[in-house]
Amino acid sequence: MEDNKELWELRLYIAGKTAKSVTALKNLKKYCEQHLKDQYVIEVIDLLVQPQLAEGDQILAIPTLVKKVPEPIRKIIGDLSNEEKVLVGLNIRPIKQLE
Template identity: 70%
Template sequence: MMEAREEINSATEPLASETWELRLYVAGQTSKSIAALANLRRYCEQHVPGRYQLEVIDLMQHPQLAEGDQILAIPTVVRKVPEPIRKVIGDLSNEERVIVGLDLRPQSR
């Protein structure tokens, strides 16, 4: 469930290049993990609706994946695309920091 891949692509893409590939690393269903996932989803829907891919990886089940993205803190959300890679750690309760950290702003209105 947690590692389920949720790909929500909206039909109308104003800027094809401007998609966000996000990966959320969690470890089991802790309150922090659940909060982080909920928060992240909310921000994405709010700021970049339909232009993001969100992948949730549970390290409890796939510990070998922790090395690839240099995950230490849990939860961590990694912005793979657009470059450069950005990481935001924590339960993502601080919205402003998440938005700045992941640069989740609709481009050029």
């Protein structure tokens, strides 16, 4: 029987090592480890290094998280500090903590 775990492809657009960018990446990694353990790939794109990549995902603000897979594609702008908003935005169902 096939394991029904889908690989999540996430892309985080940042502009250098700003406080917001660093916080966004730290928060994203934390949520992924908690809710998508061993099921995710994070690609970090620094638009100071590769500005041409902003056009493909229509990035208008930084930091922006783009969920590529599973579809539908979703975008979340900001430092990702509101966990509930991020999980809802990515359509991740929180793993229930044992009481």
